[in-house]
Amino acid sequence: MNAPFRPAPGPAVRDLAARIVRLPPSCGPVRLVGVDGHAGSGKTTFAGHLAAALGGAPVLRLDDIASHEELFAWTERLHRQVIEPLARGRTAHYAPYDWRARRFGPARPLPPAPVVLLEGVGAGRRAVRPHLALLLWMDVPREEAWARGRSRDGEEQRAFWDGWVPAEEEHLAQDPSRPFADLLVRGRETGYEVLEGPAARPGPDQFFTEGDGPPAVC
Numbered sequence: 016m017n018a019p020f021r022p023a024p025g026p027a028v029r030d031l032a033a034r035i036v037r038l039p040p041s042c043g044p045v046r047l048v049g050v051d052g053h054a055g056s057g058k059t060t061f062a063g064h065l066a067a068a069l070g071g072a073p074v075l076r077l078d079d080i081a082s083h084e085e086l087f088a089w090t091e092r093l094h095r096q097v098i099e100p101l102a103r104g105r106t107a108h109y110a111p112y113d114w115r116a117r118r119f120g121p122a123r124p125l126p127p128a129p130v131v132l133l134e135g136v137g138a139g140r141r142a143v144r145p146h147l148a149l150l151l152w153m154d155v156p157r158e159e160a161w162a163r164g165r166s167r168d169g170e171e172q173r174a175f176w177d178g179w180v181p182a183e184e185e186h187l188a189q190d191p192s193r194p195f196a197d198l199l200v201r202g203r204e205t206g207y208e209v210l211e212g213p214a215a216r217p218g219p220d221q222f223f224t225e226g227d228g229p230p231a232v233c
Contacts, residue, residue: 022057024064025206031198032068035130041148043102046130049138050200051192052153054183055164057202061153062134064207069130077135079111082119086179087186090142098146101127136183139192152196152212157183 038046050062059076066072075097080089092109100107106126110119125131133143139150153160165176187193196212 021060022202022204022207024068027207027209028061028064028068031209032065035069035149038148040129042098042131042146043104043127044129045101045127046148047098047101047146048130048132049143049147049150049192050132050134050153051136051139051150051196052200053155053157053160053187054136054179055162055167056153056155056160057163058134058136058153061151061200061202061207062132066132069132072130072132073125073128074132074134075109075125077133077137078114079109081135082112083114083117086182087137089137090140093143097125098143101125101131102146137186137190137192139195140186140190144195149198150192150196150212150214151198151200151209152193154193154199154201154210 035046035048041047048065050058050065052058062074066074077089077093080093080096081087082089085092096109097107104127106124108122108124110122112119133147137143139147139152144150155163161176161180165173193213195214197214199210199212201208201210
C-alpha cells in the first residue's frame with residue numbers, strides 16, 4: 016500500500032488562520048468554517064493543520080454525524096445537535112457514529128469556540144452554507160481523491176467504497192459545494208497553496224494566500 020499523501024503545514028496555513036480569526040462570527044458567536052472536498056482529498060489532514068494554527072480550534076468531522084443508513088441525509092441531525100446550540104452561544108452535544116459497531120455512541124461536547132471547523136463531504140451543502148463564515152474546498156480531482164482513499168483504507172473497506180462513490184456522485188450532482196467555495200486548497204509535497212474560489216468576490220478584503228513553493232500543476 017502506498018504511503019498517504021500528507022502535505023506539511025506552512026505559511027499558507029498560518030496566514031489563512033490569521034485571516035479567519037478576523038472574520039465576523041457566522042453562527043452565534045462562532046466562526047464556522049467548512050472544509051469540503053471529495054472523499055480522500057485530504058480534508059482531515061488539512062483541517063488538523065488549520066486547527067493547530069488556530070490554537071487548537073475544535074473540529075467536527077461529518078463522519079461522526081453521518082451513518083451507514085444516512086450517508087448524506089444527516090442535515091436535520093447536524094442542525095439539531097450542533098448548529099442550533101452554537102447559534103445560541105451554547106455548548107453543543109453530538110453523538111458520534113461508530114462505523115464499525117454501526118451505532119451512535121455517547122454524546123460529546125462541542126463548545127462555542129471562536130472558530131469551529133466542520134470537516135467532511137457536504138460541509139458546504141446548501142443547508143449548511145448560511146451558517147458558514149468561510150467555505151474551503153480541497154481541490155483534488157475526484158478520481159485521484161477516491162484512489163487515495165481506497166489505498167488508505169485497504170481491502171477491508173472495499174465494499175464500503177463501492178457504495179460510497181455513487182452516493183457521493185449523486186450528492187454532489189444535486190447539491191454541489193465547489194461552486195460556492197470561497198477558497199480552493201491544494202496540497203503539495205512542499206505544503207499547501209490557498210487560492211480564491213469560485214465564490215470569491217473582488218475587493219480589498221479578498222482572501223488569497225500564496226503557496227509555499229512553485230505553482231501546483233493540476
